[in-house]
Amino acid sequence: MSDGDEGAGRTRTDPPKRKDARRNKEALLDAAAAVFVRSGVDAPVRDIAAEAGVGLGTIYRHFPTRADLIIAVYRHQVDACADAGPALLASSATPYAALREWINLFVDFLVTKHGLAAVLQSDNAGFDTLHAYFLDRLVPVCTRLLEAAAAAGEIGSDIAGYELMRGVGNLCIGADNDLRYDARRLVELLVGGLRRPH
Amino acid sequence: MSDGDEGAGRTRTDPPKRKDARRNKEALLDAAAAVFVRSGVDAPVRDIAAEAGVGLGTIYRHFPTRADLIIAVYRHQVDACADAGPALLASSATPYAALREWINLFVDFLVTKHGLAAVLQSDNAGFDTLHAYFLDRLVPVCTRLLEAAAAAGEIGSDIAGYELMRGVGNLCIGADNDLRYDARRLVELLVGGLRRPH
Amino acid sequence: MSDGDEGAGRTRTDPPKRKDARRNKEALLDAAAAVFVRSGVDAPVRDIAAEAGVGLGTIYRHFPTRADLIIAVYRHQVDACADAGPALLASSATPYAALREWINLFVDFLVTKHGLAAVLQSDNAGFDTLHAYFLDRLVPVCTRLLEAAAAAGEIGSDIAGYELMRGVGNLCIGADNDLRYDARRLVELLVGGLRRPH
Amino acid sequence: MSDGDEGAGRTRTDPPKRKDARRNKEALLDAAAAVFVRSGVDAPVRDIAAEAGVGLGTIYRHFPTRADLIIAVYRHQVDACADAGPALLASSATPYAALREWINLFVDFLVTKHGLAAVLQSDNAGFDTLHAYFLDRLVPVCTRLLEAAAAAGEIGSDIAGYELMRGVGNLCIGADNDLRYDARRLVELLVGGLRRPH
DNA sequence: TATGAATGAGCGTTCATTCAT
DNA sequence: AATGAATGAACGCTCATTCAT
Known part of the structure; x- marks a missing residue:
């Protein structure tokens, strides 16, 4: 596994x-x-x-390509993050709460990896494998959480898992090295922005 | 000027x-x-x-450094963006509305500049000048808008202008080249997340 | 054998x-x-x-060297080619006819081996064994045919078997991959050039 | 020039x-x-x-590519060789004699250039420029000589300038470094093979 | 005896930066 | 002041060959 x-x-x-x-x-x-x-x-x-x-x-x-190496280095953590999605959905008070917590896990992961977030959005061919792995593992989980929250009426349904992941990933770029920039806080705002205005 | x-x-x-x-x-x-x-x-x-x-x-x-060149190229537009802040504050219905519109201007600017958003967060020494210029010009404007909105009770006060700018900038990274990723939408969510839950 | x-x-x-x-x-x-x-x-x-x-x-x-491997791979065919010399000499109308046919066999062999002809002339040390084997097996046969044709007055006697083999080998270089170049035709001209002007 | x-x-x-x-x-x-x-x-x-x-x-x-460098190094000589074609045609006793002498010039050129002959037949992309230059300059000259000799009834007309050049080029491969192999002699045989059996 | 993991010299190539003209 | 020729560190990558298991 x-x-x-x-x-x-x-x-x-x-x-x-x-x-x-x-x-x-x-x-x-x-x-x-x-x-x-x-x-x-x-x-x-x-x-x-x-x-x-x-x-x-x-x-x-x-590791024939750099992406293969990066994947190998972070595989455990990505897998753990993916696995945490369903678990959180089961254990949290509401789907939206699960989504928030799960996104936090993802942010924790990215923020501690110097430059990984940046490479995730690079359109550089040769990172395709890396992209693919991340997307394959995490986007479905994110999508599932979003759907659950939407079904519960907690958020709107106009954002795709992919887009949210990309946004969160981007917000984590350069999060280390800058004490004045707290990616977690920004991500919280972003996720907060999803909440349906009731 | x-x-x-x-x-x-x-x-x-x-x-x-x-x-x-x-x-x-x-x-x-x-x-x-x-x-x-x-x-x-x-x-x-x-x-x-x-x-x-x-x-x-x-x-x-x-232009001794690349950053100097970039600044020079986009100076007019950055200046225009900075100037728009007070104007919007005066003309908009509420400070928060002004903030939203102003952020949109900034996003428009970044999204159309291939790779500029990415370079804005690079900790690469040599872009210090670029950072400095952007921050000097735009952060105060953003801060001003945030303060006004906070004073009006429309948003909380726990986010700094710098941090918001960085977040918005990050969200714009890689916004071209990917049809499944709409930076403007993400930024809207982020700004939406600022709104005080009344 | x-x-x-x-x-x-x-x-x-x-x-x-x-x-x-x-x-x-x-x-x-x-x-x-x-x-x-x-x-x-x-x-x-x-x-x-x-x-x-x-x-x-x-x-x-x-096969300590690449040449050893090449030799082993083509040994049977080289041997067959060598063996064909005396046979052709016995069965052909004239020694020169035998020579022509024999050279054709050699060309057939080389042309079908992608790049073999090229390596035959490489002065790369490490192909010495390969050179030696080819020369040992085929040059005497070629020499014998040349001598017979010279003795019959069909050709002059100013060319050595080694030299002719090398020439034929060279003409076969790159014979595949280029439709405008027909090594067999060139070799025929070369062999034709041997014929004594009577 | x-x-x-x-x-x-x-x-x-x-x-x-x-x-x-x-x-x-x-x-x-x-x-x-x-x-x-x-x-x-x-x-x-x-x-x-x-x-x-x-x-x-x-x-x-x-010299952006190696071929560019090779061309530059040998340009004068190639040009001289090309220019010699018409001159020889004018000054020689017969077109066929001109052809023989001209081929000799070409052989002289190639034989003294370590490895140039070999690279001329390489299908390695990146030598395209080199190929093109050689072909552009010399093939027309060779063709012209062949046609003249054919028109004079000295040779047959079943060989193209390109093919002859390639053949001669190939015969020159590895001509240095091997005292037992005299490319000039082989080429003479080849050119001799062109002569029409009257 | 067989394996294939490990090595690292060597290659082509790019590009920011300097400095003689 | 302007030029652009020159530099060379740096990088990704390949592959023949060795040697511990």
Whole structure:
């Protein structure tokens, strides 16, 4: 459920040698995460290789494109965010409350990733995979929450999940590095703006 | 009011040759504007020089940093936007209505400038001047409108002009090139979220 | 007659496991042949390994250099070509006719091997083995045919087998991919040029 | 007539500054020629820059593609070769004799250029300009000579100028570095093969 | 013996910036 | 004042080859 490359039965069938590669891959993920924090997700491939203490080719082997690496680094958190949607819907007082909380989770995720929000809106080909993954995982969840809130009459129905996600994502751009700018507050306003004027 | 490099008394002290330089500078502005539309504000310096039919050095002479050039290109429009604030406050039904309309002006400005919104949040040193100019001109106007609306009890008072500007700017990032994303709608939601729940 | 690495008495001394290795080697040859057709003889080693379903190291074990692999792949055909020389000499009306036909066989061979002709003339060290094998097998045959034709007075005697082979090989470079270039026709002219002006 | 960038009246109209660039460009041509001799025309761009003592960008400025550089280096000689065609036709005893001599010139040119012959047949995109230049300049000349010889009944008419040039070019591949291979002799045979059997 | 993960030299290319003319 | 030639750091990427498992 969390690594993607290997199926559930991995432990039994994988060749023993895989252990090394796995260690290396994880070292790579750690290193990439560290570099992403330090220099943003656009950091030179070489920096990540150096941080991980591996060769350049090793990165390309494991993650043919930069997007693949970013996805791998943040996969767990994105998945967790996606999983949280239905859970919140079940546990919250109202669908709108669930939506708010869920958006908060998403913001928490983005704000702590230096530059990730910015790359999410880049029309740069080569990030298509990254776009696709984020959209595939999160937009349906957001859409579901919006529909529920609309059905409950709490909000209007004129905004799509995709558009809201993009808006929230954009609001998180540059949220670190600027103490005068609190993305969370802005997002709250945005979500507040959804509420139906009763 | 429009050139910035020269003080008010310019006409008296300038050497006669200045006319050429001025012509050059204006050609540069036109060219830069054209290139910005075509390729965004990150276009290679060379392209702008080529479009203007001047040398590379000439650009650096007039506009030491890219930000200086961007400012110069959009100065009139930014100034117009700034000037519109008080006017709208005077002519609109309520301060909040003025705020909404003014924000719309700002969005109109940003959305039509390929990539300008993105550069506004870049923490890239070298855009400091650009930041500063935008903030100096527009934040006070925005603050003024916010205060008026807050004084009228139409909105809460927990948001600063700077923060709102940044949020709106962010929402405009990537607004072209994506038909499924309408920055204006998102901004409306954001501004709507300001309204005090009475 | 076909494996080359092992001497005539091989069957007696080999360890029992050898059968696996042999199967592997043959799979490798088939795979290489397929890849050579598809991408030329300069295809990345990886592609061949992938096609064969074996590891990279296996290829290097069996064929330390690319030339070794190329030789192995085309050995049968080269041998057949070499064997055809004496046969044609015996069956043709005149030695010169035999020479012409034999050269045609060689051209047929080269033209169908994407890029082989080009590599034959490369002075790239590491193709020495390839050169050597081709020369060892074919040059004597060509020389023999030339001598017979010279002895019959059909051609002059001022060209060496090596030189003619090289010339023919060169004429075949790039013969695919260009409809306006027919290597066979050029080779016919070249061979025609040998004929003694009576 | 020889430099291409500048028209005939260059000396009068060029800005004075051009002198430096011209010196540099010529140094570049010299350096490239030297490196081409040493390492072939596929030599790394960096090597040429180092040899010339200039920066990498300078090469790209003057010669955006490698083909442009090769053309520039050999332009004079190619032009001279093209110009020699009509002259030989006028001065030789017969058209066929002119053709033979002209082909010899072309061979002389190619054989002394390490690797140039090889690149001429490469279907590598990016050498299109080079191909085009060679074909544009030389094929018509060759065609003209062939036609004259055919009209004089000295040769058949079943070969196109393009095909002959390609054949001759191919025969010249790898002609240096191999004392046992004399491209000139092979080409003579090829051209000899054209002669009509009367 | 077989594997394929790892390496890293090497390449082409771009572009902001400097500075001689 | 204006030019634009020159620079070279930096980057993404490929692939032959080695070697631990």
